Amino acid sequence: MNFNFLSPVSDQVLAHNELLSTQALGRKLRIHSNQHGIPDLDDVDIAIIGVLENRNDVDYIGEEFQLDEIRKSFYGLFPGSWNTIVADLGDINKGESVEDTYFALKEAIVILVKKNIIPVILGGSQDLTYANYRAYDSLIPMVNIVNVDSKFNLGDSAKPIKNNSFVGKIILDQPYNLFNYATIGYQTYFNSQEEIDLMESLYFESYRLGQISNDITVVEPVLRDANIVSIDLTSLKGSEVSLKQKYSPNGLDGKEICAIARYAGISNKVTSFGIYEYKPSKDDEMTSMLVSQMLWYFIEGVNFRVKDDDFSEDRNYQKFITLVESQELVFYKSNKTGRWWIEIPFLAEVNNKLKRHTLLPCMHQDYLDACNNKVPDRWYKAFQKNSV
Structure with a gap:
């Protein structure tokens, strides 16, 4: 299997992993390392892939980032009583161009989904969701996307793709494979009235932050119907995350985002899951721990999947x-x-x-x-x- 474009998990993270309890999650993962290469993917259920691409962020000024802190936090958690086997395949580095990164991510998703493995993408900018969506061109005829975000990200599709306009590209670029697009946790003051009207006229779904805070269960049916779930970390309340990650005083709290991740995991249709817009900072424990807990709840959900949508009998x-x-x-x-x-x-x-x-x-x-x-x-x- 050709995963040449994946770089292994850093030696620093692996050294940290060796010091953890033998019961910890990190000791039970199949990890892509310098020493052993890509792990055996037979009977793996979930594969984590980091994508170190953020050049299409509208605020990009040349900064690099890495995912070591998330991995350290995640590896240190303890698994539930799961039968789910998880692999960490390391990172896709920035390609020559952003299109090269998209291509590598698309290839990885196609390979994994065809093997019935759920790719979990840890990303830079959220425009990577476009590459995730395009991977489905060769997989299924129509796609449902759920975006957990404070904004709709429709943007101006005539302009080059950015992390605040990738949905416009998904809707308007051929082949047209999008059936439903739903936004969970949008905040009205971050979206122009034109965008709100456009969502209505296309009969797409949107769930306001207040509606979700009032009753989190309203999002379960839409997640049950999703193929791709994409989470923007700027949808989180500023008090829940580290310094550089803070975006708005209002947003989803830790419990709500973990519940959403678990609903996504339990859904029989969800075949890829992504967490985007991660911005590490010096005081990073909060964001990396919250992302780790979101991953944990997603895996927990996948572990408890029940096939019940067959109504032939x-x-x-x-x-x-x-x-x-x-x-x-x-x-x-x-x-x-x-x-x-x-x-x-x-x-x-x-x-x-x-x-x-x-x-x-x-x-x-x-x-x-x-x-x-x-x-x-x-x-x-x-x-x-x-x-x-």
Whole structure:
């Protein structure tokens, strides 16, 4: 397997790892080292890849960064009672050009996803999500992306790609493989009214910070439906992170971001997960520890995945039918996990790429709302998208 573009985990981190308890996570990982090369990937479930690329950050002024502090924090944690096998494949260094870095990341993701390994990307700037998305061109027909971010990052797609405009490129660059884009934790004052209107007109989903702080479970269905999850560390509250990482006094707190990471892990559809915009500073323990805990919760989620979205047998689910404004809504509840889905009427004349999207994850609350004659928002947006 050709991973020539990956550089091994630094000797300093490996020396630190040797001093840890034999029970620590770092002692149980398969690590890409100078001494032993790329580890054996047979039966690996999750592979961590660092990407040291930040040149498309709008504020880039030539600074380098590394991920050693995150690795030290992460290796020092203790695993849960997991059956999940995790590898750390080291880092993709900056290529000659940013496009070279994108290409290397894309190749790595394609190789891993085809082997049923979930790549976890630790990144520089969030425009790397574009390379992550492009890897799916050869993997699946339509892609759902969830971005945990205070901004929509739509930007001006006519200009070169940056970390604040990569979503515009994802929407407008061919091939068009994006089905749904959802933003979790957006803060209205960071987004222009034009962007907010555009998200609405494209029937994309957005969850405001206040909505999530009020009830974190609202994001579970959208994460259950995601293929790619991308987290921008600037979505975190300034008090939760180190000096250079501070961005806004308001944002998601540590518990909320870890819950989101766990929901992403539990989702059967999520096949790649990325954490971006890491900016190390001298007092770095806070950010690196929080990122490590997010990784921990993601792995914990993956470990507890349950296959329950197969509704071919009646005994696997209960079916509920309600009538809202003369529209029949059909809900399914999994007997195994208690999770809910709603059926989207499949329109025969619409592009066949959408065939697998006929069941949409939802909440019990959506069913209760439907019983009270209120159309669930997710269903309405998906139905409109299918009708376009």
